Amino acid sequence: MLALSVAAALAIFLLYTSIAGGGNPSIQPSALHSHPGKVQLAGRVLGPVRGDAHAGGLHFSLRDVNGTAAVPVLYRGSVPDLFRAGRDIVVQGQVREGTFVAQPGTMITKCPSKYSPKKSGGST
């Protein structure tokens, strides 16, 4: 009985993974050239950030968090509160003619720390 139930659960699981294929690769800009398809791109925002996320789209670059390889990114849609040059973000999309075109509204920012210490800036 127990074995039967476990087998059933396992069967559902395998069925799902075979149908849906499961997930997008999550990569950094340096690995983009070997992934022509849809990926989740993680990296650090390089300024300048130009454009309007709701009109023509937001233009910026993403580079490896611990590296120098970078790619220009075009993003449309909702921009999280924490988005800024120097922050680490994740976007979904794929490369089209040298530019990483993100799907609208897929941007996620990673908090650098729960309580981000003040690094630079005019005040103090």
Added chain:
Amino acid sequence: MPELGRAALLVTFGLTLYALGAGAAAAWLGRRRLALSARNALVAAFFSTLVAAVVLVSALVRHDFSFVYVAETTSRELPMPYTVSAFWGGQAGSLLLWLLVLTGFGALAVRLNRRWAGDLIVWVVPVFAAVALFFSFLLVVVANPFETQAAPSDGAGMNPSLQNPYMLAHPPMLYLGYVGLTVPFAFALAALLSGRTDERWLIATRRWTLLAWTALGVGQLLGAHWAYVEVGWGGYYAWDPVENAALMPWLAATAFLHSVMIQEKRGMLRIWNMILVILAFSLSLFGTFLTRSGVVNSIHSFTQSSIGPWFLAFIAVTVGVSLTLLFWRLPLLRSPTRLESPISREAAFLYNNLLLLALCLTILWGVVYPLLSEAVRGESVVLGRSYYDFFLRIFGLPLLLLMGLGPLIAWRRASFRSLATTFRWPTVAALVAGVVLILLGSGSSIPGLVTYTFATFVAATIVIEFARGTRARKALADTSWPGAFSSLIARNRRRYGGYVVHAAIVLLAVGVAGSSAFQTVAPDTKLRPGQSMRVGPYTLDYRRLTQHQGANALEERAQLVVNRDGHRLGTLAAGKNAYAVEQQVSNEVGIRTDWLRMEDLFVIADQIDPNGTVYFRVFVKPLVNLIWVAGFVFVLGSVIALWPDAREQRRLVARSYAVGIPATT
């Protein structure tokens, strides 16, 4: 002052080390006085940890920025409640809170059970001490909350999205839950170590498990509500690794709370229960690890820190030692009774357990998959929302149905005829609800429709159970209806508290289905002041943009007038706060709750241009408020089940003695 805190932690470290060594030796050799001394050391460890906690809190309150921790987590402008809450905001502080609650729970659980389960307690003390030793080691060696520096003029401040009342309560609730699961774990291991594998460890820890489980559940709902009103993307749960970190031990503990009843009543599932409690505790450690290590890509990977490897090592040791002990004691855990029929209360509990565990493990798989795929294939693959949604439906919907079936099926074996009688009216109610819902247009989402129908079925069984029980009590005791109702609950708090919790889960399921399957989403709309937009039955007029300098933020708000079907309902403001010290912006969403229709109008001012143009994202979320209502019902049910009941305790103790337990030593 920092020296005092540091010294207190060193004392705690020494005391827990002693409690572990002396406690284990005493239990092994059967030395009563040594065991007593180990127990006292555990109690003393609580007080020395308390001293350290008081030092840290007073440093926060005094804005003593010579403490690195205080400078990194607070600032002068930060309101006082949030300043105090920074105690569990940073890594070192939250570990200190873990240790404080852990030693407190340990001292209390040992004290409450020392008389009638003394032979277990001698082993509980060293197990507790081992866990406490790990945390005090981290605090002494790796994450020192009492590091000092030349005091800067002001601190770095707190992340604005955490400056919310929910964040005062959400983390400590989760910690209460995580730490609370240590109690059943410690008693389970003590039962294995001592070889006293009867049902007493379950009786001793039932309320602890329930308390921890309730705290975990409430903590998650608070977190969900925080995400809903504060993070402002329009949802409340995103299957983020850190959210899953709390959900997994909760699911394992839910399975445990159910299967425990089978062991108490029928002596079955002894090995299974051991596995579940080990799993629940390991997952709570894993949850703390996920939250604190930043190993998984997550919207709140708080810190890339050095405690990760230590945690992984400790989890590995915990699982390894527990499973070794379990294998060693397998002969003692063989069950005297067997499952008699696949249609029985026992079997229903078993299905419930398998589904809960399947859900828990698929979530675990989803959480670790990016790491595993990175290790195996060299690239990290992330499983998205559709993965989790799929399994929530596949395992969650049968679970919902079982919640109605299980409590009413007879023990041992049930006949099909009796099932037909028992479930006649609930089935009719569910079918009627299904037909009405299709006529109302709910057929647009099949999973949503199925959830509503199943929920009606379960709700009907619960109502019928209460009605039947109350009628029986009234006939028996000849009292008023309310009197009969309350005496019904008082006589079997566990059962009826359980029904109330089930009702909460029904509300939760309906709320989740309603707000996800049947929500209306307006496309992003750009409005200038004076323009308006339509969403479902609502019309929103964007009047003007206002600015206001708050205590620590510049508050910008788009003022909207809300109309429904041509009637003016009132105003709504959505905008952003700009925090000067933290140099951050946070979304402040506008939510209009209609309690009659149980639906929310949810407005995000996604982008505010300098000329006053605003890009709005608007949702209409039906039934979402049932989720928060469910939270109150959940707590009510848990309190009913938790309420001290001397009669029940005596009965359980008497029964466990009747089974033949050696007198306590």
